[in-house]
Amino acid sequence: xxxxxxxxxxxVQAGGSLRLSCAASGGTFNxxxxxxxxxxxxxxxxxxxxxxxxxxxxxxxxxxxxFVISRxxxxxxxxxxxxxxxxxxxxxxxxxxxxxxxxxMTANNWRYWGQGTQVTVSS
Numbered sequence: 001x002x003x004x005x006x007x008x009x010x011x012v013q014a015g016g017s018l019r020l021s022c023a024a025s026g027g028t029f030n031x032x033x034x035x036x037x038x039x040x041x042x043x044x045x046x047x048x049x050x051x052x053x054x055x056x057x058x059x060x061x062x063x064x065x066x067f068v069i070s071r072x073x074x075x076x077x078x079x080x081x082x083x084x085x086x087x088x089x090x091x092x093x094x095x096x097x098x099x100x101x102x103x104x105m106t107a108n109n110w111r112y113w114g115q116g117t118q119v120t121v122s123s
Contacts, residue, residue: 006116019082029071029073048080052102080093091118
């Protein structure tokens with residue numbers, strides 16, 4: 001069973017950048033597709049981006065062209081580089097893992113979750 005720990009959140013002005021990290025332990029990292037979701041107060045958890053164990057990527061339309069997801073299998077870590085941040089990106093960002101060949105935008109299909117890291121973008 002894999003454990004996930006996010007880091008890198010914080011407060012940033014609109015137009016700024018942040019890089020989130022997700023460190024995985026307790027499993028074979030290469031076996032898992034990895035993803036990022038976010039949840040704002042009063043909203044449902046929303047898909048942000050995902051990367052398959054083979055390195056294929058998937059993005060939501062709201063972040064495409066601004067965010068970049070990547071993984072370093074040697075370090076058991078996934079990243080989310082967030083550029084040109086907007087106030088509407090403010091949310092609690094969660095790391096997730098799925099033991100499958102592909103990935104999905106549906107949160108309920110992901111098996112493992114981190115505790116989340118807060119991202120706040122001021123206008």
